[in-house]
Amino acid sequence: MFNxxxxxxxKTPNQIYMHILIAVGLNIYKGCFLSKKGVYxxxxxxxxxxxxxxxxxxxxxxxxxxxxLRTSSTIISALxxxxxxxxxxxxxxxxxxLKNHHPNYLVAGDRFNKKIPxxxxxxxxxxxxxxxxxxxxxxxxxxxxxxAIQKALKGENVLIGGFLNGTKCIxxxxxxxxxxxxxxxxxxxxxxxxxxIASGFLLDIIKNNFQDNLExxxxxIAMYGLYKFYENNFIDVIKQTTSGKKIKQLGHEEDIDFSCxxxxxxxxxxxHYNQQNIVISLED
Numbered sequence: 250m251f252n253x254x255x256x257x258x259x260k261t262p263n264q265i266y267m268h269i270l271i272a273v274g275l276n277i278y279k280g281c282f283l284s285k286k287g288v289y290x291x292x293x294x295x296x297x298x299x300x301x302x303x304x305x306x307x308x309x310x311x312x313x314x315x316x317x318l319r320t321s322s323t324i325i326s327a328l329x330x331x332x333x334x335x336x337x338x339x340x341x342x343x344x345x346x347l348k349n350h351h352p353n354y355l356v357a358g359d360r361f362n363k364k365i366p367x368x369x370x371x372x373x374x375x376x377x378x379x380x381x382x383x384x385x386x387x388x389x390x391x392x393x394x395x396x397a398i399q400k401a402l403k404g405e406n407v408l409i410g411g412f413l414n415g416t417k418c419i420x421x422x423x424x425x426x427x428x429x430x431x432x433x434x435x436x437x438x439x440x441x442x443x444x445x446i447a448s449g450f451l452l453d454i455i456k457n458n459f460q461d462n463l464e465x466x467x468x469x470i471a472m473y474g475l476y477k478f479y480e481n482n483f484i485d486v487i488k489q490t491t492s493g494k495k496i497k498q499l500g501h502e503e504d505i506d507f508s509c510x511x512x513x514x515x516x517x518x519x520x521h522y523n524q525q526n527i528v529i530s531l532e533d
Contacts, residue, residue: 290462292428295448295469298435299397308405311427313418313451314401314409314520316434316491317443319359319372321411322393322508324529325385326374329514331383332523334523337395341365344390347526358390363494366388373504397434398520402527407520409529411447413513419454421517431443431453431469431478442475442490446483449476450511484509 251523263526293308296302314321324335338344341360350357357370364371370381372391389395399446401407403471406425408417431451433444449472451467456473458461487506518529 273504290464291459292464293431293452293465293471294429294466295431295433295438295445295452297433297445297468298395298438299400299432299436300438302397302400302430303431304403304445306469307401307426307430308397309405310430311406311408311425312401312404312432313420313422314394314397314407314432314434315411315444315447315451316391316397316506317396317411317487318441318496319362319374319448319504319508320391321409322374322388322413322504323357323372323377323391323392323412324389324409324414325514325516326507327377327387328518328531329516330377330379330381331386332377333386333526335387335389335518336526336528337460337520338388339392339396339399341390344368344388347388351386351388354386354388355478356388358388358395360392360498361490362392362501375507385421393434393436395433398527398529401430401432402520409518409520410451412450412509412511414516414518415447415451415454416512417515418517419458420450421519423455423459431472433472436492441492443487443492445472446476446479446487447475453477454512474514481528 291529294306296306327335336347338347344356344358348354355369358365358367359372368374391443398407405427408418408422427486431448435441435444452469453476484506487509488497493505496502516531518531520529
């Protein structure tokens with residue numbers, strides 16, 4: 250086993266956890282992504298938190314936003330149930346101001362997993378039913394996910410992915426023929442197990458569908474290893490994570506079960522500009 254002890258001196262617990270994941274993943278799974286000389290190479294990087302994303306990481310690349318609990322899952326659910334489109338904003342004030350200009354829009358979101366007072370909807374994907382969102386435009390602000398979308402806009406393309414739509418999302422990402430970034434959004438600047446393992450799930454789909462040469466960063470290989478290790482019981486493990494426990498304590502355990510269903514939907518939300526707003530919708 251690769252000795253990472255010297256890397257851990259002076260590190261925070263979150264950094265130590267990530268170093269161990271990387272070391273284990275590299276030790277076991279590095280051989281899955283060996284380079285092949287003379288063959289077209291696609292780069293796939295996994296970024297562990299929204300705070301670590303840089304312009305050079307995403308420039309001219311396709312970015313997939315991975316925020317399993319719960320923004321990605323909520324967006325996928327809303328568009329599946331015939332929401333027209335979603336306008337992501339960073340702050341509650343922005344959401345309220347936009348609502349004042351467009352009274353017919355729904356305003357939705359959460360702060361620290363709780364519905365914002367006075368909003369039409371929270372951030373539970375199960376509340377985005379056909380009855381509640383069909384034919385509607387939704388203004389959405391969440392603790393981490395909508396900020397990640399804003400930061401990813403320096404990329405060539407921005408897609409929303411997760412367990413619910415993994416195959417369709419990666420099919421779309423590969424069709425764009427750009428290097429890919431999987432942004433594991435995290436929780437308030439810290440790595441989240443559920444976003445990391447979901448990134449590993451998406452990387453597994455890439456590996457199975459891209460027959461040429463893949464170049465994956467070290468953290469990506471670690472997340473691939475994490476997913477393969479927990480592939481058969483990852484939902485139970487997610488329920489024991491920091492985010493999972495918080496959501497369970499708030500009475501939303503069913504959101505975890507729902508969000509962790511693999512390939513339930515065959516849609517891929519994409520982020521683009523529509524007049525003055527950033528919007529998330531489905532392709533025509």
